[in-house]
Amino acid sequence: xxxxxxxxxxxxxxxxxxxxxxxxxxxxxxxxxxxxxxxxxxxxxxxxxxxxxxxxxxxxxxxxxxxxxxxxxxxxxxxxxxxxxxxxxxxxxxxxxxxxxxxxxxxxxxxxxxxxxxxxxxxxxxxxxxxxxxxxxxxxxxxxxxxxxxxxxxxxxxxxxxxxxxxxxxxxxxxxxxxxxxxxxxxxxxxxxxxxxxxxxxxxxxxxxxxxxxxxxxxxxxxxxxxxxxxxxxxxxxxxxxxxxxxxxxxxxxxxxxxxxxxxxxxxxxxxxxxxxxxxxxxxxxxxxxxxxxxxxxxxxxxxxxxxxxxxxxxxxxxxxxxxxxxxx
Ligand SMILES: CCCC[C@H](NC(=O)[C@H](Cc1ccccc1)NC(=O)N1CCOCC1)C(=O)N[C@@H](CC1CCCCC1)C(O)(O)C(F)(F)C(=O)NC
Numbered sequence: 001x002x003x004x005x006x007x008x009x010x011x012x013x014x015x016x017x018x019x020x021x022x023x024x025x026x027x028x029x030x031x032x033x034x035x036x037x038x039x040x041x042x043x044x045x046x047x048x049x050x051x052x053x054x055x056x057x058x059x060x061x062x063x064x065x066x067x068x069x070x071x072x073x074x075x076x077x078x079x080x081x082x083x084x085x086x087x088x089x090x091x092x093x094x095x096x097x098x099x100x101x102x103x104x105x106x107x108x109x110x111x112x113x114x115x116x117x118x119x120x121x122x123x124x125x126x127x128x129x130x131x132x133x134x135x136x137x138x139x140x141x142x143x144x145x146x147x148x149x150x151x152x153x154x155x156x157x158x159x160x161x162x163x164x165x166x167x168x169x170x171x172x173x174x175x176x177x178x179x180x181x182x183x184x185x186x187x188x189x190x191x192x193x194x195x196x197x198x199x200x201x202x203x204x205x206x207x208x209x210x211x212x213x214x215x216x217x218x219x220x221x222x223x224x225x226x227x228x229x230x231x232x233x234x235x236x237x238x239x240x241x242x243x244x245x246x247x248x249x250x251x252x253x254x255x256x257x258x259x260x261x262x263x264x265x266x267x268x269x270x271x272x273x274x275x276x277x278x279x280x281x282x283x284x285x286x287x288x289x290x291x292x293x294x295x296x297x298x299x300x301x302x303x304x305x306x307x308x309x310x311x312x313x314x315x316x317x318x319x320x321x322x323x324x325x326x327x328x329x
Pocket of ligand 1 (some may be wrong): 015016033035036037038078079080081082083115119219220221222223224300304
């Protein structure tokens, strides 16, 4: 068995990617953000304060004949961007891309932070990280993918995120036609809940890859490519107008710049992110100053290969073999 779901960028900056998910009987369809950087499936619901839920599609367990309260269970999460949410837990049927998990923990939000209230294009997250990262207590719950894995043709999923285009999350199979290059595999470390891996080096423009281990996570829920300062500086030294903008909290440059590409080595392959993908967006509507897709990870404590990097590749999240596959797109 397999599943295949389309995913779309939320806005002109590809800030996040939205995928439709069916929950309950009859189906309630919610737009959710698939996030390999966390391990909880949570939704805006009938239990979310009306003022917070305004503008969001919500899940009503009381309207689903297959919903069951997971009594005594609660959850609470804080994300890297300081957003947060918390609530209680139901189980219900959750269908993604035509594949159904009968008894999935659906975490219902009774509290959401301002960022979520304002981000009306999504109604919650589908965590696709490792189960160890689940935040339900007293008994942690499995992710949708973990529940699905044993019934899928293969215990893996792929992410094909695209710039201003419809992409896909495929479950249980690899559509190699989505990639130009060969898939290179490297071990994945799921001990922290993330899809951790080590890149073997990097280069700017068409230069030869150097040998420089970069340990980080493959994270569909993070917009940017966040790497150490020495690499960020090496890249922007090639961009004449680049400067750090305190108010934007990142490197900005003239939108007219012809940005160099950025490449990294992984699993014996080289993934090259084109200059266009490294120009995220004007800092304001109509501005001629643009914000970089590559920024520093210095104050985060972890390197994140977020959507800016993932857009250049077909990425295989292979739970069965605890490995990550990367192919140039
Ligand atoms: C500091 C480094 C991580 C920052 C990362 N957030 C981000 O990358 C958010 C995502 C977003 C886009 C649009 C609207 C709202 C939020 N974007 C963001 O901070 N920016 C600012 C810079 O310009 C680009 C957009 C994050 O917390 N990612 C979470 C998942 C997001 C949480 C907020 C809602 C969207 C999903 C994560 O799970 O991937 C995590 F791994 F970082 C994490 O916190 N795991 C526990």
